[in-house]
Amino acid sequence: MSKEIWNTFSVEAAHVFYIFCTSGIYEKSLQYLSESSRPNDPDTFGVIGLRWFTRKYCRHRDNYPIYCHDDEGRETCGSLSKLQSVIQQGNDVRIFSNSKIALSLPILDNISLRNAIIYAQMLRYVASNKAVYNGTNIRKFKKEDRHSAFFYLSSNGTITFLRWYFAGLQKGIEVDKRNMDWYVDTCWSEIYSYNNKKAVFDGSEQRLRISIMAGRRIRVVFTSGVATEPDSVIVQTNGHTNAQLLSRMSRFNHTHFDKKPYWIWQMISTTGYRHFLRLVPGSYVITKNVQNRKDSVRWYTDTRSWRKLLTISASGTVTTGSKEVLSRSLELGGMLRLVVTFSNYTVIAFTADSIEFIGLEVSAQFVRYIGHIQKPDSSDRMFAPEPHWNLILVTTEGRLTSSLWDVKDNRQISTNTLSVTCSWFVN
Known part of the structure; x- marks a missing residue:
């Protein structure tokens, strides 16, 4: 979000989007939070010194990548069953596709298993296209067609794109086929699990709290087959832990978003309580009644050294x-x-x-x-x-x-x- 100075938010809050290229060329674009119809400030271009880093992941003891398939979902390496198993064990997953335009997805907001198909959502992308700046090929944000793009990827090779414009308008869903390589990060360990009657299967709330206070990341897996990393975790004075899950979009099936999609926001608790709020993107109108229920949840902690x-x-x-x-x-x-x-x-x-x-x-x-x-x-x-x-x-x-x-x-x-x-x- 925009800032007046390094430690102060701007009076008029705006999303600040950047594109950085290995040439050192960058673009900065603003989208104001309070006025969706307000014209954007002129985009800023420049050249800056950059350093790029990669992060070491814990590899699975078998193939790396753990699973590959072509654009029709036919297996080309590894094992789908092993990929399913490591996801159910709370591990993190990344996807790389090298068909047409190379596509690397460093953040999968949630992963689900259903009917022997794995599907994942990636919801943090602002559309861009090819351009030339001072004679150098770059990518830049779309000027007249600004929108976010939500990705829905399936292990059968299907990739679905949903365009959502900042003014709140939706454009038709597009479907493509892609080969994909699935990589797994096994630096995760189960620390607490319980069923919907609050019978504890493994671990303890205290161990979970200790991990949170030690700075470790947390992941959760539901019996419905959904696995994700909470956006935040809250430890209350009475010791109970709650988590917010804000990065999930409604789906029609295991390959397509809903025709009229909505955000699924959740608050979950170590008591098994799960609170849902469903909102339309852009307008953020609540689409359905608030829902509450009890669920079985397994909590996992990052095993890296923080x-x-x-x-x-x-x-x-x-x-x-x-x-x-x-x-x-x-x-x-x-x-x-x-x-x-x-x-x-x-x-x-x-x-x-x-x-x-x-x-x-x-x-x-x-x-x-x-x-x-x-x-x-x-x-x-x-x-x-x-x-x-x-x-x-x-x-x-x-x-x-x-x-x-x-x-x-x-x-x-x-x-x-x-x-x-x-x-x-x-x-």
């Missing part, structure tokens, strides 16, 4: 680590996760969406978070009756800025700055 490089108290004092070590590790491509403790001892943990440096100070943004409230007569959490985005900016000064925006009409509600204790973890 180092706590800095803890800042609510008074802004360094209590653990050093700002210099933190900034140096981030400049070397480290992945950042934050654990924030509020004055009432509630904790929220998340992976930073973006990071900015100013000297030894660091600010981290987290923009995939929806306001929530206590469920009556319960330790569980649920979305507020009038849902709102909670845009978060945390700095190494010990401050957290929270900017609230109404989900339905993109109207700013308030902006508050709090003093918090925050631990910064890097892998």
Whole structure:
């Protein structure tokens, strides 16, 4: 999200989209949150020095990739059954396709298993096309046809594209066939599981909380076959853990989005409680009644080494680590996760969406978070009756800025700055 300076949100919030090329050429484009019809500022082009990093994953002991198929879904390497097995065991998956245009999907927002078919959604893409800048071939955002593209990929070779324009208009669904290579990251271990009657199968809530407080990422797998990484996890003062899942789009079947798709937002709890909110993209009109139910869930934790490089108290004092070590590790491509403790001892943990440096100070943004409230007569959490985005900016000064925006009409509600204790973890 746009900022006035490194530690302050802009008065008029805007999504800031970038495209970076290995030539060093980049494009910056703004899309204002409050006025979908407002003309965009002119896109900014330039040349900048870049360093590119890759991240080491835990490979499966068998084939790598673990499964491949052609554009008709015919197996060309590995085993579909092994891929299904590792997904059910909470492991993360990546897809690469080298037909027509090479397509690498580093973020699969959710993965599902049904009828011996694996399908995955990738929902974080802004459309671009080929262009030439100062004689160099690049990609740039579409100027007259700006839209997000939602991908739906299936192990039978089908890939579905859904275009959604920033003004809230939908364009017809397109279907293509692609060969795909499926890679698996096995750096995950089951830490807590229970059924819908809250009978614990394995692990404990305490072990889960310890992992969260140690900065580790979390994944969940439902008996319905859906596996995903929560956008955020919240540990309450009574010890219960809740998680938000905001990155799932409704589907018609295992290869197609709904003709009139909607977001499926969820709050889940270690009590087995699962709270749903369904909203139309763009307009964010609630499409169906709010739904609640109990579910069987397995929770998994990242087994990598996450180092706590800095803890800042609510008074802004360094209590653990050093700002210099933190900034140096981030400049070397480290992945950042934050654990924030509020004055009432509630904790929220998340992976930073973006990071900015100013000297030894660091600010981290987290923009995939929806306001929530206590469920009556319960330790569980649920979305507020009038849902709102909670845009978060945390700095190494010990401050957290929270900017609230109404989900339905993109109207700013308030902006508050709090003093918090925050631990910064890097892998």
